[in-house]
Amino acid sequence: MRIDWWTLGLQAINAIVLIWLLSRFLFKPVAAMIAERQAAAERIGAEAEALRASAEQDRDAAAAAEAEMAASRAAQLKAATDAxxxxxxxxxxxAHDEAARLRAAAVAEIERMRTDVERRAQSRASQLAIIIAGRVLAHLxxxxxxxxxxxxxxxxxxxxSPQAKAGLAEQPCARVAAPPDETDIRxxxxxxxxxxxxPAEPExxxxxxxxxxIELEGAHAVVRNSLRADLDHITAELGRDGD
Known part of the structure; x- marks a missing residue:
């Protein structure tokens, strides 16, 4: 087998030219395109990662806001419940204080009414006693x-006292329940x-x-000595006992 060196050389030159042409017009544009697409893919991946991180931040912020709102609602609900x-x-x-006040007022009013009724009854009894005594003595x-x-x-x-007696001796006045006769005056x-x-000459x-x-009145003394005075004293004592 014979080797044609000229043919081999030309083929080698053709191969070198082809490789140079491919490298010049095919490999470099393809490599640049691949690099560009890879960069675009990396950029898209970075943007996607940024979007994912932003979405996670938004989700966390939304969760925090929701938790804060829930805590605020719980606090407001607790405050409203406590209030x-x-x-x-x-x-x-x-209401209890008002009921106690009304009850105390009612008790006081009942006691006042009872006391008032008792006083009126005592007054009527005293007046009745005076009327009865007057009617009884009217026949004497x-x-x-x-x-x-x-x-x-x-x-x-x-x-x-001596001073009261001295005052009574000055222009004494004798109040009597009925016209006295000479024996009474003497x-x-x-x-x-x-x-x-x-000596005294009472009016x-x-x-x-x-x-x-008989009751005596002087300049500085009064002696009450009558049935009316006794009835007034009894009425006053009954009134104090009722109080």
Whole structure:
């Protein structure tokens, strides 16, 4: 077999030219295209990664916002519940206080009404006693409305201080329940002279409201000695007992 070196050389030259042409017009553009597409793919991947990271951040932010809103709603609900419980407790306490106040006011009003009724009853009883006493004594001799009260009048004068006796001796006034006769007047003068230590000429004033008895009035002293005074004293004592 013979080798044609000229043919081999030409073929080698053709191969070198072909490789150079392919390298010049095919390999480099293809490599550049591949590099460009690879860069685009990397850029798209980076953008996708950035979008994914942004989406994750948005998701985390949304989750955090939702958790914050849930916590805020829970706090608001708790605050509203606590406020409602506090208001309910305040209203219940206020209702209890108002009920207690009304109950106390009702008890006080009932007690006041009871006391008022008792006082009115006592007043009516006193008035009735005075009327009965007046009607009973109206059938007795008028002398019996004065003379029986002279001893108690003497005891009342004895209980006075010297200053009160001296004041009573100055222009004494004797209030009697019925017109006295001469015997009553003389007995009264003797009693006053004995108890006051000096003669006395009392002014006689008839006061039927006394019912029975004798009362003395002086410049600085008063001696109540009548059935009306006794009834007034009893009424006052009953009133104090009722209080």
């Amino acid at each position: 409602a419980a506090g208001e309910r407790e305040r209203l219940v306490t206020a 001799p008028e002398a019996l409305r004065i003379a029986p009260f002279l001893p108690s009048l003497g005891k009342a004068i004895d209980a006075l 007995a009264l003068r003797v009693l006053l002279a004995e108890k006051l230590g000096a 006689i004033v008839v006061d039927a409201a006394l019912i029975a008895g």
